[in-house]
Amino acid sequence: MIDFSLGPTQKEMQGLARRFARDRIAPVAAQHDRDASYPTDVIDEAARLGLLNLRVPEAQGGLGLGVLDEAIVGEELAFGCMGIYTVLMASDLGVTPLVLHGSENQRDRFLTPLVGGGARLAAFALSEPDAGSDPAAIRTRARREEGGWRLNGRKMWISNGALADFTVVFATSDPERGAAASVALVVPADADGLSWREVHGKLGQRAAPTFEMILDDVHVPEDHLLGEVGDGIRIALSTLDQTRVPVAAGSVGVARRALHEASRYATERKAFGKPIAQHQAIAFKLADMEIRLQTARWQTWHAAWLADAGEPCGHHAAIAKAYASDAAFESASEAVNVLGGYGYVDAYPVAKLLRDVKLNQIYEGTNEIQRLVIARRVIREAEA
Amino acid sequence: MRFDLDDDLAHARRHVRTFAQERIAPIAAQLDAEARYPRETLRAMGEMGLMGVATPERYGGSGMDVLAYVTFLEEIAAADASHATLMAVTNGLPQKMLLDHGSEAQREAYLPPLASGRQFGAFCLSEPQAGSDAAALRTRAVRDGSGYRLRGVKAWVTAGGEADLYLVLAVTDPDAGARGISAFLIPADADGLSFGAPERKLGQHAAVTTTVRLDDVFVPDADRIGREGEGFVAAMTSLDGGRIGIAAQSVGIARAAYHHALAYADERIAFGRRIREFQGVSFPLAEMATRIDAARLLVQRAAWAMDRGYRVTKEASMAKLHASETAGFVTDAALQVLGGAGYTRDHPIERYLRDARVTRIYEGTSEIQRVVVARQIVRELERGELT
Numbered sequence: 001m002i003d004f005s006l007g008p009t010q011k012e013m014q015g016l017a018r019r020f021a022r023d024r025i026a027p028v029a030a031q032h033d034r035d036a037s038y039p040t041d042v043i044d045e046a047a048r049l050g051l052l053n054l055r056v057p058e059a060q061g062g063l064g065l066g067v068l069d070e071a072i073v074g075e076e077l078a079f080g081c082m083g084i085y086t087v088l089m090a091s092d093l094g095v096t097p098l099v100l101h102g103s104e105n106q107r108d109r110f111l112t113p114l115v116g117g118g119a120r121l122a123a124f125a126l127s128e129p130d131a132g133s134d135p136a137a138i139r140t141r142a143r144r145e146e147g148g149w150r151l152n153g154r155k156m157w158i159s160n161g162a163l164a165d166f167t168v169v170f171a172t173s174d175p176e177r178g179a180a181a182s183v184a185l186v187v188p189a190d191a192d193g194l195s196w197r198e199v200h201g202k203l204g205q206r207a208a209p210t211f212e213m214i215l216d217d218v219h220v221p222e223d224h225l226l227g228e229v230g231d232g233i234r235i236a237l238s239t240l241d242q243t244r245v246p247v248a249a250g251s252v253g254v255a256r257r258a259l260h261e262a263s264r265y266a267t268e269r270k271a272f273g274k275p276i277a278q279h280q281a282i283a284f285k286l287a288d289m290e291i292r293l294q295t296a297r298w299q300t301w302h303a304a305w306l307a308d309a310g311e312p313c314g315h316h317a318a319i320a321k322a323y324a325s326d327a328a329f330e331s332a333s334e335a336v337n338v339l340g341g342y343g344y345v346d347a348y349p350v351a352k353l354l355r356d357v358k359l360n361q362i363y364e365g366t367n368e369i370q371r372l373v374i375a376r377r378v379i380r381e382a383e384a
Numbered sequence: 385m386r387f388d389l390d391d392d393l394a395h396a397r398r399h400v401r402t403f404a405q406e407r408i409a410p411i412a413a414q415l416d417a418e419a420r421y422p423r424e425t426l427r428a429m430g431e432m433g434l435m436g437v438a439t440p441e442r443y444g445g446s447g448m449d450v451l452a453y454v455t456f457l458e459e460i461a462a463a464d465a466s467h468a469t470l471m472a473v474t475n476g477l478p479q480k481m482l483l484d485h486g487s488e489a490q491r492e493a494y495l496p497p498l499a500s501g502r503q504f505g506a507f508c509l510s511e512p513q514a515g516s517d518a519a520a521l522r523t524r525a526v527r528d529g530s531g532y533r534l535r536g537v538k539a540w541v542t543a544g545g546e547a548d549l550y551l552v553l554a555v556t557d558p559d560a561g562a563r564g565i566s567a568f569l570i571p572a573d574a575d576g577l578s579f580g581a582p583e584r585k586l587g588q589h590a591a592v593t594t595t596v597r598l599d600d601v602f603v604p605d606a607d608r609i610g611r612e613g614e615g616f617v618a619a620m621t622s623l624d625g626g627r628i629g630i631a632a633q634s635v636g637i638a639r640a641a642y643h644h645a646l647a648y649a650d651e652r653i654a655f656g657r658r659i660r661e662f663q664g665v666s667f668p669l670a671e672m673a674t675r676i677d678a679a680r681l682l683v684q685r686a687a688w689a690m691d692r693g694y695r696v697t698k699e700a701s702m703a704k705l706h707a708s709e710t711a712g713f714v715t716d717a718a719l720q721v722l723g724g725a726g727y728t729r730d731h732p733i734e735r736y737l738r739d740a741r742v743t744r745i746y747e748g749t750s751e752i753q754r755v756v757v758a759r760q761i762v763r764e765l766e767r768g769e770l771t
Binding site for chain 1: 510513515517519520539540583584585586587653654655656664665712716719720723724726727728729730734737738741742744745746749750751754755
């Protein structure tokens with residue numbers, strides 16, 4: 001049976017997130033972008049409203065929401081500001097490995113403190129300066145020692161990073177054995193030997209702080225290991241299979257904002273005696289933006305639905321992530337042209353959409369990597 | 385038919401490339417971060433003859449042709465797009481309008497300082513409510529004794545507040561539409577001329593852009609270029625050359641991004657190999673190279689035709705449309721080759737991407753270029769002149 005309707009709770013969450021994005025995120029988005037400042041007040045209030053760490057299970061005191069719920073909320077928040085949404089989204093990225101692979105005890109210890117009181121963030125550390133798309137090439141070293149593990153290495157592009165209560169770090173216990181020796185370890189913020197360097201000068205999403213993580217003889221106890229030795233890469237990839245859906249959802253939010261700004265401007269601005277929306281060159285752009293938006297949203301929700309149903313969702317999440325972020329970039333770029341010179345200056349929000357959504361084509365696996373994932377399955381099926 | 389540059393131009397190009405890479409490229413990131421107008425390097429460009437490339441030597445220019453101009457502009461743009469924009473502005477309409485429509489006295493008075501780069505020229509056409517649709521201009525020039533009083537606001541003026549001389553289009557006869565617009569030269573220190581704060585733009589931060597406000601600025605008859613009512617049509621004809629310039633600039637930005645991505649793909653290792661060995665990377669690089677070559681050839685063809693005195697409205701718009709869209713494609717694809725690193729200021733690609741975006745907007749958006757090309761091809765069809 002196919003059912004495309006949202007349930008009453010989902011509609012309620014959607015309405016809440018939409019109002020929050022309109023009233024609290026959108027008005028401050030330009031300022032945080034300009035200053036590259038962390039939106040403390042916005043994140044605090046999001047936490048109060050239950051819009052942060054959506055995926056923390058009910059058993060740990062959270063809302064225990066699914067991927068579809070997250071996608072519905074994510075689109076709304078990203079409509080307000082993709083950068084600010086990334087702070088929230090990246091926290092669920094840190095939460096998800098524990099939801100999927102943590103023991104009940106690990107979930108209690110690490111997830112329970114994230115909910116119910118103020119803004120508490122999590123983070124996820126897979127990439128390294130010299131290993132992004134190729135996680136088997138990670139060099140961060142985890143050595144067994146008395147009572148646990150000792151970590152050394154550098155991790156790159158960690159959203160939330162220094163602001164997070166804990167970071168799930170992927171490392172190798174034997175560089176010779178690659179993925180077979182990989183481990184996922186929960187590193188708390190106060191661990192000795194842990195330091196952070198903020199990444200400056202990002203093109204967009206400047207409200208979302210990004211860090212380089214430096215692990216210098218960091219000790220973590222044995223029970224911080226998720227799964228078994230050798231599970232690290234599998235945990236990372238199964239997490240990303242799900243968390244690419246919120247990236248897609250954020251892209252849908254940006255695509256919708258681009259259409260919103262472009263269509264509003266096009267119905268007001270006149271050229272050659274009529275609103276520019278009445279010229280086909282502009283009207284067709286608006287139509288294409290709407291086609292991309294609808295297509296991207298349904299791809300995203302379909303992948304989310306598969307994840308929630310416990311079905312394999314990696315293939316469809318990859319399609320949703322690549323399609324939605326490409327679509328949003330295209331729509332943001334077209335919106336810039338609809339606004340002409342005004343689209344190029346920061347008095348209007350569309351140039352920021354373009355800068356922000358470029359990152360959606362890169363993080364949580366570049367769109368090239370998504371295509372690799374998709375092509376592998378297509379080829380496998382053809383060969384079978 | 386020949387596709388090589390002659391020896392003199394090839395030699396001059398090397399000279400300009402060395403200057404651009406040694407003097408401009410190293411400061412481009414800093415200028416971008418500070419949104420600073422690059423006075424010193426612009427002066428050096430003037431001394432090299434880059435500020436009046438196609439202006440005859442008797443008026444202080446370099447006396448070269450449009451092909452040389454676009455060749456140099458690509459080199460400057462490959463180092464920094466803002467410098468190229470500023471170079472294009474002062475080389476463009478202010479000098480072109482004087483050459484095509486100015487009196488001998490006006491040329492002798494105004495061209496030498498502009499062409500030598502001692503003074504900088506700016507062009508004021510767009511208004512807050514009128515960009516692509518010039519018939520909607522509102523800035524008025526009202527007769528006052530032996531001259532005019534100009535009142536209105538101009539938008540998107542490159543080098544506003546920095547330039548020494550402003551070429552302003554204003555309505556002298558509101559009932560005559562495009563044929564009721566005249567062109568005036570106004571020095572920066574004229575009474576009643578003022579400038580808005582620099583726009584905060586996505587890119588090309590060093591090419592400062594402001595509004596220009598005219599509060600009853602008096603302009604004597606001697607500073608009107610051409611006859612009354614001819615300003616707009618004259619400017620539109622001269623814009624053809626401007627569009628070729630933006631096309632050349634687009635090629636330069638695209639080339640810089642492509643070279644950077646190629647070098648990165650040659651060094652970066654993933655899955656045990658240089659990433660350029662993966663088709664996922666090598667195909668985008670091949671696509672970049674192909675599109676850049678096609679764009680440059682369109683630019684050179686338009687320049688070549690203009691040098692021979694042909695009307696190049698269609699060719700200029702085609703070059704601008706294709707080259708600016710290419711710059712958008714290439715800078716984006718190049719950034720993607722670098723992944724997260726490309727998203728930061730540790731590499732120049734994010735700046736190239738921001739800088740390139742406006743090439744699809746200024747001197748007529750891509751949509752307007754399509755309007756122009758469509759109009760020209762329909763005309764060819766009606767005349768049985770389809771090629």
